[in-house]
Amino acid sequence: MSTLRRTERIRPGMCGHNSLLAGQIGDWTWDAVSKTCGTDVLRAEDASGNPTYLSFYYYRVRGSRRFHLRSPAFGDELHITTRLFGFGSESVLTLHRIGRSAAQAARPLDPEDFYAFGDPDCLYVENFNRWVVRGPGAGNGGLVRSSPPDFDHRHLPELPEKYSPRHACGRARRTLTFLEHGDRRPAAELAVEYEVDPSRDLNGAGLLYFAAYFSIIDRALLCLWRSLGRDDRSFLDRVVVDQQLCYLGNADAGQPLTVAVRLWERPGGGEAVDVVLRDRDTGRVLAVCSLQLEGEQDR
Known part of the structure; x- marks a missing residue:
């Protein structure tokens, strides 16, 4: 299973002229990885027992005048379709299509549809995450890659290479x-x-x-x-x-x-x-x- 659906009602701590909704969507990414990949992302540890974090490497939000990151308001109901794609043992890609109706959420989420960004009443969010731990130093500048042993990714579908976020990030x-x-x-x-x-x-x-x-x-x-x-x-x-x-x-x-x-x-x-x-x-x-x-x- 790589596709999940959820319905959320917007509350004050999830929206506004700030980064609250971006943070909330990031939490949905962590939820999706936990449910799909057999890992408790909130308490993940590497093979040595060190806390490992599903850090954000790439975050893209694509919308329209009708629906953009600051559009949702108190009480709005959002329908979210989420699909995960495998990038090996250290990374994972999560795509969210966010709409206002259950009919939008019922549509399949395939890469061709997602990257066409064709529905002006949907918000398209792409999260590319990597597992990291703190390095030998005490500061935040020395994060190194290290994934939890129970991170199950082999069942996830592969993303067509032309859509890989590595191209955009490399540029x-x-x-x-x-x-x-x-x-x-x-x-x-x-x-x-x-x-x-x-x-x-x-x-x-x-x-x-x-x-x-x-x-x-x-x-x-x-x-x-x-x-x-x-x-x-x-x-x-x-x-x-x-x-x-x-x-x-x-x-x-x-x-x-x-x-x-x-x-x-x-x-x-x-x-x-x-x-x-x-x-x-x-x-x-x-x-x-x-x-x-x-x-x-x-x-």
Whole structure:
């Protein structure tokens, strides 16, 4: 079994102008892996008895003006279809198709349909996760791969190679963007300083929480937004129809980061934004993110 379905009613802790829904979807990914692969993801251990974590390496959210990451509101009922794909003993891919009706959830979820992103009333979420443990040092910068012995992946279907998230992430690592910009120059650029906040950015394992990356990126985007003379209302009203995020490293509480933001005009209308998170002191890249925003003329 690699396909699961669930129905969720949106509560206050699951939505808003923040990263709450991104975090909730990540929890659904962990639930799906636990149910499908014979591993209690919340209490997983490697062969040496060390806690091992199903870390996020790639997170993509694709939607539309009618349904995007910030569309769900209090009381909305969501119908989620989830399917897992195997990537060996150390990684797993989870696809979520999220809609508002049971009829949407009843449709099969196959890769061709998913990657066509054809239903504007569905949200398409792709999570690629890797098992990691802390290395010999005490900090969060030395995570190494290590999977639990009871992680059962051999029954999972294989994803067609053309859809593999490794292609997108490889490009992001090399070029620091998921997008094709050609020889165009960005319309605006800004570098923002950020210090990992121990009061809000860490998860229960003491790691920089995967959904906190979304918040850090949004904070940097807001700084750029204001630098362009735009008001906060227009920031809250922004429609992000596609967001791709590759996690390349973690960070400790209090660690200073530099967040570089570049704004591009999209040839077909709207705007695109590239965000790169780095360790300020070493320059090590921690994450690369690209967002595509719908233009006012498309609304």
